[in-house]
Amino acid sequence: MSPSSDTEKRGIVYTFYSFKGGVGRSMALANAAALLAKWGHRVLVVDWDLEAPGLERFFAKVRPDIREVRKATPGIVDLVQAKRDGADLSWRDCVIPVDLPGSASQLSLLSAGRNGEDYTARLHSLDFQNLFDEHCLGAYLEEVRNEWLAEFDFVLVDSRTGVTDIGGICTVHLADILVLVFTATGSSTDGARQIVDRARRAQEQLPLDRGRLLALPLPARDESRTEYQRAAEWKGKFAELFGDLYRDWLPAGRSAHDAIEQLRIPYVPFWSFGEELPVVEEGTTDPLGLGRAYEVLARFLAARLDWSSALEGQTLAPPPRPTRRKIDPAWLERHRKAALRGLAAFGRVSSDSDAFGKVGYTEVHHFPTESLVDVSQSGLRAAAMQAQIHVTGWPVGVVLENREEFRPRPTNEGVLAIVETDGRLFPRTFDYWTLTRSGDFYSMMSFLEDVRHVEQGSRQLYFDARIVRATEILLHCAKLYTLLGVEPNTQIELSIRYGGLRNRTLASLSPTRVPSFTPDTNLEEDEVTVQPISFRLGALESDIVRLVKSVCEPLFVVFNFAAYDDLVYRQIVGDFVMGKVS
Numbered sequence: 121m122s123p124s125s126d127t128e129k130r131g132i133v134y135t136f137y138s139f140k141g142g143v144g145r146s147m148a149l150a151n152a153a154a155l156l157a158k159w160g161h162r163v164l165v166v167d168w169d170l171e172a173p174g175l176e177r178f179f180a181k182v183r184p185d186i187r188e189v190r191k192a193t194p195g196i197v198d199l200v201q202a203k204r205d206g207a208d209l210s211w212r213d214c215v216i217p218v219d220l221p222g223s224a225s226q227l228s229l230l231s232a233g234r235n236g237e238d239y240t241a242r243l244h245s246l247d248f249q250n251l252f253d254e255h256c257l258g259a260y261l262e263e264v265r266n267e268w269l270a271e272f273d274f275v276l277v278d279s280r281t282g283v284t285d286i287g288g289i290c291t292v293h294l295a296d297i298l299v300l301v302f303t304a305t306g307s308s309t310d311g312a313r314q315i316v317d318r319a320r321r322a323q324e325q326l327p328l329d330r331g332r333l334l335a336l337p338l339p340a341r342d343e344s345r346t347e348y349q350r351a352a353e354w355k356g357k358f359a360e361l362f363g364d365l366y367r368d369w370l371p372a373g374r375s376a377h378d379a380i381e382q383l384r385i386p387y388v389p390f391w392s393f394g395e396e397l398p399v400v401e402e403g404t405t406d407p408l409g410l411g412r413a414y415e416v417l418a419r420f421l422a423a424r425l426d427w428s429s430a431l432e433g434q435t436l437a438p439p440p441r442p443t444r445r446k447i448d449p450a451w452l453e454r455h456r457k458a459a460l461r462g463l464a465a466f467g468r469v470s471s472d473s474d475a476f477g478k479v480g481y482t483e484v485h486h487f488p489t490e491s492l493v494d495v496s497q498s499g500l501r502a503a504a505m506q507a508q509i510h511v512t513g514w515p516v517g518v519v520l521e522n523r524e525e526f527r528p529r530p531t532n533e534g535v536l537a538i539v540e541t542d543g544r545l546f547p548r549t550f551d552y553w554t555l556t557r558s559g560d561f562y563s564m565m566s567f568l569e570d571v572r573h574v575e576q577g578s579r580q581l582y583f584d585a586r587i588v589r590a591t592e593i594l595l596h597c598a599k600l601y602t603l604l605g606v607e608p609n610t611q612i613e614l615s616i617r618y619g620g621l622r623n624r625t626l627a628s629l630s631p632t633r634v635p636s637f638t639p640d641t642n643l644e645e646d647e648v649t650v651q652p653i654s655f656r657l658g659a660l661e662s663d664i665v666r667l668v669k670s671v672c673e674p675l676f677v678v679f680n681f682a683a684y685d686d687l688v689y690r691q692i693v694g695d696f697v698m699g700k701v702s
Contacts, residue, residue: 158225161422262293336365484593617647641679
């Protein structure tokens with residue numbers, strides 16, 4: 121993109137503001153600034169986030185000495201301090217030049233100030249209200265602002281978060297256009313909306329003719345590719361809350377939804393570590409990449425929010441669509457039949473009396489709803505080994521490497537393990553599990569309650585043991601996918617089915633825990649299929665009690681409407697998470 125041919129056009133100040141921190145505001149500014157400089161524009165970047173400075177860190181790879189240079193070079197705090205003290209310091213003496221690879225123009229950086237041990241003390245010594253009232257700071261800022269606009273095409277100001285005197289300078293005194301960076305939380309969006317209204321009212325009180333303060337709402341950390349439905353709901357909220365701000369500059373025939381789709385900044389975990397410039401390191405050619413999103417933002421800034429100019433000749437990424445994958449029903453049915461055949465044979469061999477009856481089982485299958493896994497058979501076996509949770513003594517997805525006949529075996533699809541123990545060296549149990557290279561997991565496990573029932577001649581099911589097992593199933597699932605490299609924001613779908621239930625009585629394994637109902641025998645249902653649950657991998661632990669309850673309640677209810685208080689679930693689940701069975 122070429123600079124404007126209109127040499128008489130003054131520069132423009134974009135203030136990047138977010139009500140909350142951690143939304144990627146500074147990163148968006150730094151990357152947009154890098155592109156504007158690359159396109160030949162004269163760009164000044166100003167770090168006005170005085171209490172949490174560090175904008176220079178984004179340019180450390182292209183100028184390795186920049187942190188040391190900041191220590192020796194004055195910045196905003198020094199300029200304001202000099203104004204207060206009547207000292208002679210020009211902002212031009214504070215500029216740090218940055219040369220970017222392939223840039224047609226040099227980027228200029230004005231840091232928050234010399235980063236010495238006394239920086240915090242010098243900042244806290246500044247009484248901004250007094251500076252406005254007694255030292256004409258407002259007039260000084262206007263003077264400096266006019267000089268910036270005369271020498272630069274674009275001034276990008278990084279503002280303090282929240283509602284502060286420092287933030288007010290950036291949003292009221294300096295800004296021509298506010299770039300509002302927010303995420304899908306009520307506090308982030310409401311705070312951003314309120315700051316626009318507050319800044320507009322305050323700017324109208326200035327003895328200046330600035331025109332109407334415009335705003336560019338910028339949704340950040342967008343997860344449309346992994347949370348399509350929820351992201352779509354939030355986009356509707358964005359359009360409703362910020363619709364009038366978009367309409368201030370959108371052309372006829374374009375809606376707030378159009379702007380949101382073009383300007384949203386996706387969440388890409390790879391770039392969430394440290395201060396990075398994807399537009400330099402990755403480029404902008406990937407239509408789904410973070411660099412491309414920043415390019416769209418930079419084009420809107422360069423075009424001063426002119427939609428047609430910003431998008432002229434551009435092939436932009438299509439809007440996200442659901443990419444939800446489903447488990448292969450043929451694969452699932454094939455392993456289900458094989459597991460049931462094995463379970464039936466196991467029951468016939470291990471039963472010593474008619475009282476043992478049909479072997480009960482828990483069937484589990486889960487998968488990432490995006491095809492994000494491609495692991496070798498050796499990698500699958502290693503992950504399965506490490507994913508075991510050794511709390512109950514017999515883990516979900518058990519791996520017995522010391523018994524040749526029980527070891528996981530490689531298959532064309534992935535790995536498969538069939539464990540049928542007779543009770544001499546291990547508990548009498550049947551375990552069938554398989555894991556594909558794409559991350560699909562299937563398992564059928566006999567009830568551990570049935571181990572003692574051969575001798576006792578009873579057929580009980582322990583509600584607390586079932587809660588423990590459900591907790592372990594979920595934790596094993598999360599641990600397995602983490603080991604397989606699945607990203608935390610990935611959605612996981614998990615299904616559970618219980619079988620061999622008829623003629624069983626629900627009881628308690630712990631002698632100190634009395635059921636909150638009169639135990640009764642289930643005479644009707646031999647199987648219970650639980651509605652599939654879906655959860656974000658990284659959010660499992662914070663939501664695990666609710667998820668455990670959701671997969672246990674349908675089982676308990678067939679036993680005379682059995683139900684348990686949330687407190688019971690929290691206690692049992694919490695103890696297991698801490699490594700003990702209560």
